[in-house]
Amino acid sequence: MLRRPHYIGLGLVVLLTVVMLTLPSPTKTRLKLGVGSAFVPLFGLDNSTRQAAGHAGDALLPKSELLRELEALRLQNQQLRLAATQAEAVLRENDRLRQLLGWQRQQPWKLKLANVVLREPANWWRTLQIDLGSRDGIRTNMPVLTPEGLVGRINSVGLTRSQVVLLGDPTCKVAAQVDNPAHDLGVIGPGGALESEFVEMSYLSPSAVLKPGQTVKTSGDGGIFPPNIPVGIVVESHPVDYGLSTVARVKLGANLSALEEVWVMLQP
Amino acid sequence: MKSWLPTFFVLVTAYLAVFWEAAFTPLRHLLGAQIDLLPPLIVYAALCTDVRTTCLLACLGGLWFDSLSQNPLGVTMLPLALVGLTLYSQRELILRDQTFAQFTLGLAASGAAPLLTLGLLLTTGHTPLLGWGTLWQLLVMTVGGALATPVFFVGFEWLHRSLAHERIAETSFRPDREIRRGR
Numbered sequence: 001m002l003r004r005p006h007y008i009g010l011g012l013v014v015l016l017t018v019v020m021l022t023l024p025s026p027t028k029t030r031l032k033l034g035v036g037s038a039f040v041p042l043f044g045l046d047n048s049t050r051q052a053a054g055h056a057g058d059a060l061l062p063k064s065e066l067l068r069e070l071e072a073l074r075l076q077n078q079q080l081r082l083a084a085t086q087a088e089a090v091l092r093e094n095d096r097l098r099q100l101l102g103w104q105r106q107q108p109w110k111l112k113l114a115n116v117v118l119r120e121p122a123n124w125w126r127t128l129q130i131d132l133g134s135r136d137g138i139r140t141n142m143p144v145l146t147p148e149g150l151v152g153r154i155n156s157v158g159l160t161r162s163q164v165v166l167l168g169d170p171t172c173k174v175a176a177q178v179d180n181p182a183h184d185l186g187v188i189g190p191g192g193a194l195e196s197e198f199v200e201m202s203y204l205s206p207s208a209v210l211k212p213g214q215t216v217k218t219s220g221d222g223g224i225f226p227p228n229i230p231v232g233i234v235v236e237s238h239p240v241d242y243g244l245s246t247v248a249r250v251k252l253g254a255n256l257s258a259l260e261e262v263w264v265m266l267q268p
Numbered sequence: 269m270k271s272w273l274p275t276f277f278v279l280v281t282a283y284l285a286v287f288w289e290a291a292f293t294p295l296r297h298l299l300g301a302q303i304d305l306l307p308p309l310i311v312y313a314a315l316c317t318d319v320r321t322t323c324l325l326a327c328l329g330g331l332w333f334d335s336l337s338q339n340p341l342g343v344t345m346l347p348l349a350l351v352g353l354t355l356y357s358q359r360e361l362i363l364r365d366q367t368f369a370q371f372t373l374g375l376a377a378s379g380a381a382p383l384l385t386l387g388l389l390l391t392t393g394h395t396p397l398l399g400w401g402t403l404w405q406l407l408v409m410t411v412g413g414a415l416a417t418p419v420f421f422v423g424f425e426w427l428h429r430s431l432a433h434e435r436i437a438e439t440s441f442r443p444d445r446e447i448r449r450g451r
Contacts, residue, residue, distance in 0.1 A: 006353050009323040013349035016327060020342025021392060028341055036335035042287045118336060121289035123301045123405040124386065124396035125338035129290075155338070165338065170395045193401030194300045257297060 033158040040160070043117055043131075109226075111263040112136065114144075117161060126152075126169035126196065126256070132264060133160040141224050143265040149230040149253025150174065150218060151262050162264075166256050167231070168199050175221035176201060176231050178248070184208040185219055188231060188250065196257045198235070204246040210237040216250050226265070275321040277427060278313050281420075282306060282329040290336045295412075301405035303412030306333060307377040310348050312420045314355035315364040315373075322352040339385070340394065347384030351377045370418045378413020382406060 023031065091108075098104070114130035132138045134157050142154045144164045152166040165172045167188060174188040178201075186204040201216060214234045220227030230253050237248040285305035296302045306329045313322045330345030355362070355373065363369045383406070389396050 005319045006357055009319050010349060010353050013323060013326055013345055017342045017346040020345075021340060023341075032335050032341045035331050035341070038283070038332065039287055039336065042284075042291075046291055118287075118290040119293055119296070120337055121286065121302060121304075121333060122337045122339055122385075122396075123382075123409070124389075124398065124402070126397065127338045129336070163338070168397070169338070170397055171338070190397055193397050193399040193405060195401070257293075 029156050033156065036158065036161075039118075043161070046117070047131075110266040111145075112138075112266055114162075114262050114264055116259050116262060124193070126166040126172075126190075127155065128164050128166065128259065129161050130164055130262060130264070131161055133158045133162055135159055137266055138162050138264060143225050143229065144262050145229055145265065146254045146259065146262055148255070149232060150225065151254050151256065151259065153224060154264065164262070166196075167252060168196060168256065173222075174225055174231065175219045176216050177219040178204075178208070178210060178234060179215040179217060180209065180211070182208065184210070185221070186246075186248065188216075191249070197252055197255065199232070199250050199252060201234075201248040201250050202240075202245065204237070204248060206239060206243055206245055208237070208246045208248075210234050210246065210248050212236060216248075273431065274317050274424075274428075275324060277424065278309065278317060278321055278325055279328055282309055282325055283332060285309060286329065286332040286336060289333075299408045299412075300401070301408040303416065304333075304378065304382065304409050305413070305416055306330070306344070306348055307351060307381040307413045308374045308417040308420050310352040310381075311355060311370070311373045311377045311417050312424060314352040315359050315362060316421075316424065319353070319356055322356055323349060326352055339389070340392065343388050343392070344381075344385055346388060347381045350384060351381050364421075367418045367421075370421050371414050374417025375410055375414035377417075379406065379410040382409055 020028070020031075112132060114132040116128050117131050118129040120127040130144075138154060138157050140154050140157055144151045144153060150167060152164050152169070152172050155163045155165040155171070157163075167174065168190050170190050176186055176188045178184045178186070182205075184204050186201040186208075188199050188201050191198040191200050204210070212233075212235055216231045216234060218225040218227055218229040218231060232250045232252040235249045235251050237246055239245070240247045289302055289305065306325075309329065310322065310325055313325045326349035327345050330343075330348050331341065333339070333344045334341045355377070362373070386396060386398070
């Protein structure tokens with residue numbers, strides 16, 4: 001049987017929980033960011049430790065290895081510059097054709113690099129925290145990606161850090177299309193609780209002809225993610241709901257469990 | 269050790285444990301789930317500290333955890349408090365110095381706390397990522413928490429011995445009552 005002080009303690013915790021859960025959403029977000037700012041000293045410490053470990057690793061790397069890497073990067077840089085020149089010419093041609101047809105001009109993506117500082121401590125969500133915040137121009141719902149593909153979107157923004165909700169989280173749904181002749185549309189949603197590299201693409205047409213290896217990219221519907229951001233590739237598909245729709249299993253392009261750096265798209 | 273020191277150490281450990289859970293990822297990559305260190309800590313607080321420390325740990329630990337998570341703020345507090353205060357109410361009946369008892373209580377607390385949190389999340393209309401894989405994650409959390417519980421007890425005991433004044437054992441011997449025997 002609980003004695004009186006325990007009743008009081010439990011009552012206070014219950015009251016506090018009820019108050020917290022019934023707070024208005026903006027207040028809750030601000031309070032959450034405020035409580036989370038208690039960890040700012042540890043962010044700095046963690047960052048310094050990683051940097052020190054990196055410097056120690058660099059010091060141990062032999063000069064011949066560095067020179068070989070430098071040469072490889074020079075070569076890659078030249079190839080990328082040539083590809084960029086070609087892409088620029090294609091972009092100009094595309095703009096000219098769009099102008100002739102009276103279509104809206106495509107804006108180039110404006111990206112900002114961010115470091116992943118923390119991951120979700122609870123096992124039933126998929127989020128991470130990055131070291132960019134409102135002072136860096138980050139706003140909620142901005143898309144987050146890597147060169148391999150889409151990662152997620154910004155969920156909440158603090159002054160110096162932001163929370164990114166990843167693909168596969170129940171709160172991150174993305175309108176996507178399969179790169180097949182019919183351009184079948186669907187919605188990317190969560191996969192399994194243990195499979196961070198797979199997601200499910202649902203609400204596909206029952207007549208969708210999907211083959212393993214077909215690429216999936218954002219469709220641009222929904223207003224958050226711009227079109228043509230690569231998401232992943234189709235692994236398998238099967239009809240559901242007595243054949244009323246098709247569901248595809250999609251392997252994500254970005255490895256979400258090994259993210260160190262991500263790009264935030266500032267102007268979708 | 270003064271009365272506020274155990275509270276301070278328990279809260280600092282909770283603060284570091286929450287940060288560790290969010291920053292240390294190798295275990296998650298290896299096992300597919302992250303171990304939660306707050307339930308083992310609440311077992312220690314409930315058995316070896318007072319009700320104030322147990323409630324403070326449930327509130328602050330829960331708030332810190334939720335602030336780094338997508339959990340709604342405050343949802344982890346109540347499960348931790350329920351587990352902690354249930355143990356606190358039965359602490360006279362528990363052999364808290366036995367490693368097996370610590371392990372068993374850690375197992376129960378680490379299994380109950382996430383289940384209660386999930387129940388609260390579902391009750392408040394949230395949709396966490398659940399599936400068959402969740403059973404494995406709960407198993408990892410339960411066993412991991414159980415293994416961590418005796419470690420916390422040993423760690424805090426060491427801290428207590430290092431910082432507290434050693435109590436002098438009183439004996440029945442009194443020099444003024446000593447009978448001097450002569451030849």
